[in-house]
Amino acid sequence: MPRGVVGGLSRASVVEALVMPPAAAASERLQSLAARVREDVTYPGVADIARRLFGAGELGGVWDARRLNTLWQDAAGTIPVTAPGDPVGRWDSLVRGLSVATPDDARRPLWQTDGTAAWLNFDGVDDVLWTQTAVDFSGTTDALFGVACRREKLGVQVVLFQGSTIAGTNTLGLFSQAGSTPPFRTPAIGFFAGSPSFVEVTPERQETVLSLLITGRVSRPNGWARLQRNGTDDTPITMGAAQPTYASGILSIGARVFGTTTPDFSGLSAHQGRIHGVILRMAPSSAAEQELVDQTLRRWANWSQVPTP
Amino acid sequence: MSDIFRTLIVPVTTAPFARDIAAALGGPGGAYMWQTPLAPSVDGPATHYVSSGWIPPAWQVMVPTQTWAQDADGSWTLVESTPGDPAAVIAGCAAAGLTVDPLALADLYAVADVTAQEPWAAFARLGLVMVQPEIDT
Numbered sequence: 001m002p003r004g005v006v007g008g009l010s011r012a013s014v015v016e017a018l019v020m021p022p023a024a025a026a027s028e029r030l031q032s033l034a035a036r037v038r039e040d041v042t043y044p045g046v047a048d049i050a051r052r053l054f055g056a057g058e059l060g061g062v063w064d065a066r067r068l069n070t071l072w073q074d075a076a077g078t079i080p081v082t083a084p085g086d087p088v089g090r091w092d093s094l095v096r097g098l099s100v101a102t103p104d105d106a107r108r109p110l111w112q113t114d115g116t117a118a119w120l121n122f123d124g125v126d127d128v129l130w131t132q133t134a135v136d137f138s139g140t141t142d143a144l145f146g147v148a149c150r151r152e153k154l155g156v157q158v159v160l161f162q163g164s165t166i167a168g169t170n171t172l173g174l175f176s177q178a179g180s181t182p183p184f185r186t187p188a189i190g191f192f193a194g195s196p197s198f199v200e201v202t203p204e205r206q207e208t209v210l211s212l213l214i215t216g217r218v219s220r221p222n223g224w225a226r227l228q229r230n231g232t233d234d235t236p237i238t239m240g241a242a243q244p245t246y247a248s249g250i251l252s253i254g255a256r257v258f259g260t261t262t263p264d265f266s267g268l269s270a271h272q273g274r275i276h277g278v279i280l281r282m283a284p285s286s287a288a289e290q291e292l293v294d295q296t297l298r299r300w301a302n303w304s305q306v307p308t309p
Numbered sequence: 310m311s312d313i314f315r316t317l318i319v320p321v322t323t324a325p326f327a328r329d330i331a332a333a334l335g336g337p338g339g340a341y342m343w344q345t346p347l348a349p350s351v352d353g354p355a356t357h358y359v360s361s362g363w364i365p366p367a368w369q370v371m372v373p374t375q376t377w378a379q380d381a382d383g384s385w386t387l388v389e390s391t392p393g394d395p396a397a398v399i400a401g402c403a404a405a406g407l408t409v410d411p412l413a414l415a416d417l418y419a420v421a422d423v424t425a426q427e428p429w430a431a432f433a434r435l436g437l438v439m440v441q442p443e444i445d446t
Contacts, residue, residue: 075338087312087363103338105312106362125361125428125439126345155441265344269441 026084032115037066046094049296053281054095060281061093064300066118071111075101081111088120091129100129100253117276117302124153124272128255130263137246137282144285146215146293148301151176152273154208158256159271160278162249170247176212176271215294217285253278276301312363316431318422319343324358326417333405346440353440361428371398374423385434393418
């Protein structure tokens with residue numbers, strides 16, 4: 001989104017001039033995107049994801065920004081997203097019926113597409129979507145997760161979160177940047193109150209704009225985590241003592257919303273930039289399943305090669 | 310009508326009042342507005358809260374708005390402002406069961422910074438940055 005817009009120019013006019021394509025071009029992009037989604041019946045299609053990762057009733061969610069039938073302008077899900085630039089008030093998961101939404105209109109990210117990929121553009125100020133009721137992960141000890149995103153600012157930024165506090169022992173956190181001062185830690189996941197209390201991949205990445213394909217597996221009982229950034233393995237992480245289970249609480253995408261039932265925005269740390277898709281599976285997972293998540297997100301973001309900053 | 314883009318910044322002291330009004334007029338989501346803290350430095354403490362995004366067009370007439378132009382030397386000049394419609398806000402809140410003190414509303418209108426600027430431009434104009442919560446543990 002353009003920055004530095006001065007008074008006297010409405011944002012709408014700036015968006016129309018600089019970002020929004022002419023109607024015909026927008027229509028062409030939408031048709032191109034729809035064709036690409038239709039092609040997605042082959043590996044690693046969503047049906048494959050649903051069968052291989054969630055076929056045994058595993059908890060979690062799959063959010064694909066290319067699928068307009070999962071995107072709504074309002075939290076109630078009555079006004080569909082139909083064109084680039086539309087605000088997104090609700091994003092439905094392709095599995096398990098899990099939706100994230102915001103009843104606060106000002107917090108809605110904007111949907112965009114280039115005709116092959118699509119994404120939600122978060123403003124880095126207050127945009128966030130969250131489950132309107134608690135999601136119960138209290139019976140789970142393991143997680144497999146991934147996100148394809150593009151970070152467009154420096155500073156602490158959260159792309160996926162569930163937890164009652166910053167340092168809650170049950171916290172599930174995925175950061176597109178985890179430090180506000182050098183050496184930055186990008187990306188990172190939080191265990192908190194464990195040993196180590198915080199886990200990172202590839203510190204000292206200081207690019208403001210950075211495309212990130214982050215995947216990770218966490219096994220709390222076994223005390224380890226495996227993270228990848230843009231397809232590169234991190235050193236296996238040993239957590240030390242066995243950790244507790246995950247928890248029941250609000251799950252948020254695009255920023256950090258604390259809370260078990262009532263949302264608390266005091267630690268927002270909003271992600272600025274794109275989120276193409278998110279996959280979360282709360283179950284013990286293999287390296288092959290992590291690779292499936294990597295390949296799926298890579299396709300959704302149209303990254304045939306490892307993205308570079 | 311299509312939604313409109315606004316960056317709305319209010320001082321910390323008025324934020325709870327502004328949230329109550331927004332919740333009364335706009336439903337439960339209004340209570341979640343003005344939660345992102347701003348201050349002269351990233352370390353805080355917060356002096357203002359911001360909400361920024363696409364909001365229903367009815368807000369355009371109800372709240373005061375300002376239009377700023379930046380000179381070549383970087384200074385900002387207020388080139389246009391609209392007063393908002395406090396009577397409509399008071400009536401709308403009353404219909405939702407919230408009694409609004411007209412003087413308190415006038416005070417809020419006097420300090421509210423509401424523009425069509427991108428949030429980062431508005432922050433820079435006001436000399437504010439987002440307070441950055443640390444998560445280093």
